[in-house]
Amino acid sequence: MKRKLIGAIGVAGMMIGVAACGGSGGSDGKASGGDAGNTITVWLMSGSNPPNWTKQITAAYEKKYPGKKVKIAVQPWDGIQQKLTTALSESTPPDVIEVGNTQTPYYAQTGGLKALDSDKAALGASDWLPAMSKSAVFDGKQIAVPWYAASRVVIYNKKIWADAGITATPKTQDELFKDLGKIKAKGTKDAFYLPGQDWYAFDGLLLDAGADLVKKDGDTYKANLDTPQAAQAINLYKKLNSFGTAPKDKDEATPQQSDVFAKGDVGAFLGLGWEGAGALTKNPKLKDQIGYFPMPGKTADKTAAVFLGGSNLAISQGTKNPKGALNFLKLAMSDQFEGALAKEGGVVPNKAALNTNLQGNEFGTVSAAAAANGGTTPLIPEWGSVENAPNPITTLFMTGVLQGQSPSAAAQKADVEMDKRLSQK
Amino acid sequence: MAAQYRGTKTRGPDPAVTPPTAAAALTVAGSAGSGRPARPSGSGRAARFVPYLLLLPTLAATALLLGYPLVRNLLISFQTLEPFQLIQHTTEWNGFGNYTDQLTSSEFWHTAGRSVAFTLVNVVLIMVGGSLIGLLLNRLGKKMRLLLSIGLVFAWAMPYVAATTVYQWLFDTQNGVVNWGLNAVGWHSMHDYNWFSHQLSTFAVITLLVVWGSLPFVALNLFAGLTTVSAEIFEAARMDGAGAWRTFWQVVFPMLKPFFLSTTFLEIIWVFKAFTQVYALNAGGPEGLTETLPVYAYVEGFGNQHFGTGAAISMLTIVILAALMSYYFRVILKEEDEL
Numbered sequence: 001m002k003r004k005l006i007g008a009i010g011v012a013g014m015m016i017g018v019a020a021c022g023g024s025g026g027s028d029g030k031a032s033g034g035d036a037g038n039t040i041t042v043w044l045m046s047g048s049n050p051p052n053w054t055k056q057i058t059a060a061y062e063k064k065y066p067g068k069k070v071k072i073a074v075q076p077w078d079g080i081q082q083k084l085t086t087a088l089s090e091s092t093p094p095d096v097i098e099v100g101n102t103q104t105p106y107y108a109q110t111g112g113l114k115a116l117d118s119d120k121a122a123l124g125a126s127d128w129l130p131a132m133s134k135s136a137v138f139d140g141k142q143i144a145v146p147w148y149a150a151s152r153v154v155i156y157n158k159k160i161w162a163d164a165g166i167t168a169t170p171k172t173q174d175e176l177f178k179d180l181g182k183i184k185a186k187g188t189k190d191a192f193y194l195p196g197q198d199w200y201a202f203d204g205l206l207l208d209a210g211a212d213l214v215k216k217d218g219d220t221y222k223a224n225l226d227t228p229q230a231a232q233a234i235n236l237y238k239k240l241n242s243f244g245t246a247p248k249d250k251d252e253a254t255p256q257q258s259d260v261f262a263k264g265d266v267g268a269f270l271g272l273g274w275e276g277a278g279a280l281t282k283n284p285k286l287k288d289q290i291g292y293f294p295m296p297g298k299t300a301d302k303t304a305a306v307f308l309g310g311s312n313l314a315i316s317q318g319t320k321n322p323k324g325a326l327n328f329l330k331l332a333m334s335d336q337f338e339g340a341l342a343k344e345g346g347v348v349p350n351k352a353a354l355n356t357n358l359q360g361n362e363f364g365t366v367s368a369a370a371a372a373n374g375g376t377t378p379l380i381p382e383w384g385s386v387e388n389a390p391n392p393i394t395t396l397f398m399t400g401v402l403q404g405q406s407p408s409a410a411a412q413k414a415d416v417e418m419d420k421r422l423s424q425k
Numbered sequence: 426m427a428a429q430y431r432g433t434k435t436r437g438p439d440p441a442v443t444p445p446t447a448a449a450a451l452t453v454a455g456s457a458g459s460g461r462p463a464r465p466s467g468s469g470r471a472a473r474f475v476p477y478l479l480l481l482p483t484l485a486a487t488a489l490l491l492g493y494p495l496v497r498n499l500l501i502s503f504q505t506l507e508p509f510q511l512i513q514h515t516t517e518w519n520g521f522g523n524y525t526d527q528l529t530s531s532e533f534w535h536t537a538g539r540s541v542a543f544t545l546v547n548v549v550l551i552m553v554g555g556s557l558i559g560l561l562l563n564r565l566g567k568k569m570r571l572l573l574s575i576g577l578v579f580a581w582a583m584p585y586v587a588a589t590t591v592y593q594w595l596f597d598t599q600n601g602v603v604n605w606g607l608n609a610v611g612w613h614s615m616h617d618y619n620w621f622s623h624q625l626s627t628f629a630v631i632t633l634l635v636v637w638g639s640l641p642f643v644a645l646n647l648f649a650g651l652t653t654v655s656a657e658i659f660e661a662a663r664m665d666g667a668g669a670w671r672t673f674w675q676v677v678f679p680m681l682k683p684f685f686l687s688t689t690f691l692e693i694i695w696v697f698k699a700f701t702q703v704y705a706l707n708a709g710g711p712e713g714l715t716e717t718l719p720v721y722a723y724v725e726g727f728g729n730q731h732f733g734t735g736a737a738i739s740m741l742t743i744v745i746l747a748a749l750m751s752y753y754f755r756v757i758l759k760e761e762d763e764l
Contacts, residue, residue: 081730082727082728082730085508085511085512085730086511088508088512089508089511089512089514106508107508109509110507110508110509110511110512110513111509111512111513112508112512245599247598247619248619248622249619249621249622249710249711317512385729385730388728388729388730389708389724389728390708390709390710390713390724390728395710395711395712395713396712399622399711400712403619403622403711413712421729424731
């Protein structure tokens with residue numbers, strides 16, 4: 001029967017459909033499309049641009065360059081690398097993009113970012129904080145400009161802490177655990193909310209223990225999680241996680257930890273300024289109840305080391321509006337808008353002279369002080385591969401230990417995968 | 426599909442006997458005109474082309490939507506394609522490099538083995554469960570049958586991602602109704618149990634989701650097939666003293682064998698390539714232990730942005746699926762020869 005043959009061919013066709021999963025690069029960069037000349041597209045990351053800053057810089061740009069427009073598209077961090085790769089490969093990529101400091105070398109190496117050496121003086125390079133501008137240089141070229149930095153601090157609910165009879169914020173980790181114990185004893189289920197896969201928070205504890213995620217081995221980098229320091233850091237992390245009911249196999253964005261905190265029954269969490277602000281927007285009743293203090297160190301003389309998160313701004317190599325993009329960059333880098341960003345967002349600005357803007361912003365003051373003892377992941381292009389989902393640091397190591405594996409056993413699994421990724425060019 | 430077992434009705438219980446309507450079926454299938462009495466030759470030739478003309482839109486759509494991506498995928502699988510090459514728009518051929526990397530990697534073979542085992546378990550559950558529900562539909566009264574059919578259609582109509590989200594909620598560690606229920610009936614260790622932290626428990630949830638989603642297809646199709654079997658045949662079997670089991674094996678199964686064969690193989694394809702449910706439920710976790718081949722291709726290709734590697738894995742996936750399907754193709758081609 002011929003119809004059976006036809007049926008068989010149809011079945012074969014369906015099988016081939018399987019291949020569609022691994023297919024070509026795809027093209028879902030919906031938000032690209034700089035309008036050849038008059039509109040520039042700016043991709044910023046979720047949480048980076050506070051509302052007033054966004055409104056003012058858009059107005060300022062459109063006023064200064066009549067007839068020109070800015071389209072700001074906010075992207076979620078989750079899956080950003082795949083999205084950015086696709087966007088940069090298109091014929092009309094976004095003109096200006098925000099790139100996380102640890103991911104900048106990865107994109108620099110792909111050649112997707114425009115070198116800015118001839119314009120860096122005009123962008124204020126001479127005054128940039130060296131710790132921040134480091135990540136914006138690749139192979140001796142200025143591939144991006146440092147935009148802001150931020151470090152995680154403990155964001156706490158003042159009412160819950162006061163109700164537990166705590167009068168001062170802890171100065172050492174022992175004091176912190178004692179306080180959290182008191183809060184838990186009062187019946188607060190989440191004295192501390194720390195989901196199992198917040199690896200930026202873990203990296204801070206690791207830096208504080210005196211180790212790094214990778215070590216240099218000749219010319220290459222090797223994973224370095226199977227160390228006593230990493231075991232110490234993850235055990236501390238595990239202990240913090242045990243003071244709440246946060247999931248052991250999710251990150252801080254699933255669910256958004258600021259939304260959890262906004263419910264008002266969480267004692268504290270490790271977060272950034274925009275998360276504290278986000279909780280307040282979600283639940284205005286928390287006004288005057290949100291406080292900030294740096295993650296305490298082992299002794300009272302020094303706060304714990306932190307992961308110095310931050311972002312750079314870059315111009316895409318393939319931009320169709322290089323002039324408009326540079327004009328926007330100049331505006332964003334100006335003392336006026338860099339200062340406004342620090343003031344409203346509570347982030348550390350790229351010039352020390354602008355730190356005065358943080359006065360009155362509680363998170364910003366605490367965060368900037370903590371940032372003095374901050375470090376980052378190694379600024380090498382291979383690092384970007386490690387952060388690709390599924391990230392071995394979180395899925396294999398952190399969740400593994402939190403769910404009961406020994407730090408060394410989980411570290412060995414994670415190290416194998418990290419080494420594999422670090423060795424890929 | 427439907428055409429296939431509609432044919433079986435006329436074929437009768439003994440497939441060796443060529444049914445009288447086979448020629449008519451052939452006419453429909455494509456070689457129109459061949460079996461007809463002589464006609465003026467001009468219109469005969471025109472009639473010969475009509476079926477091909479009618480096939481053209483389908484073939485064109487298939488070539489565009491499946492053929493082109495497949496050829497692109499094949500080309501990419503022989504390239505080193507990473508973000509660098511993608512952004513720079515350069516083409517770097519590396520021969521069989523991606524293939525040899527995979528074929529010598531234990532991870533690939535583990536994943537392939539896992540995929541095959543996953544497929545077998547699911548297909549067996551779907552076929553057995555679906556057949557039982559199909560038989561039940563045939564026995565139920567009008568109202569209950571309608572109710573069950575509606576339930577099946579809803580399960581079938583549920584979009585994958587929505588269904589996956591519902592299952593995530595059902596099996597949520599702290600707020601899931603499953604853990605709540607198990608705890609309520611006395612299994613207290615299941616309170617706060619994390620279903621997605623172990624390989625087998627994660628697979629159990631995925632299997633439930635996939636089987637649940639696919640049962641309606643088998644059940645409703647079997648029911649449709651059963652309605653074409655005349656009631657006298659069942660009566661005759663009963664008169665001869667056949668029980669339910671024997672009636673199924675010796676009457677229903679042989680009559681609807683083409684249905685069981687094609688449905689089983691369609692299910693093999695669907696389960697083997699099931700990506701959405703497996704990935705959306707737990708992203709192949711914990712620790713990549715529930716990665717099946719399509720998920721592995723995605724994680725390597727898109728997650729890790731080794732597009733060439735991902736393409737090679739997906740091509741190998743097709744080869745493995747083709748091997749699984751070879752029996753079906755053999756049956757089909759053998760029957761073709763016999764005619």
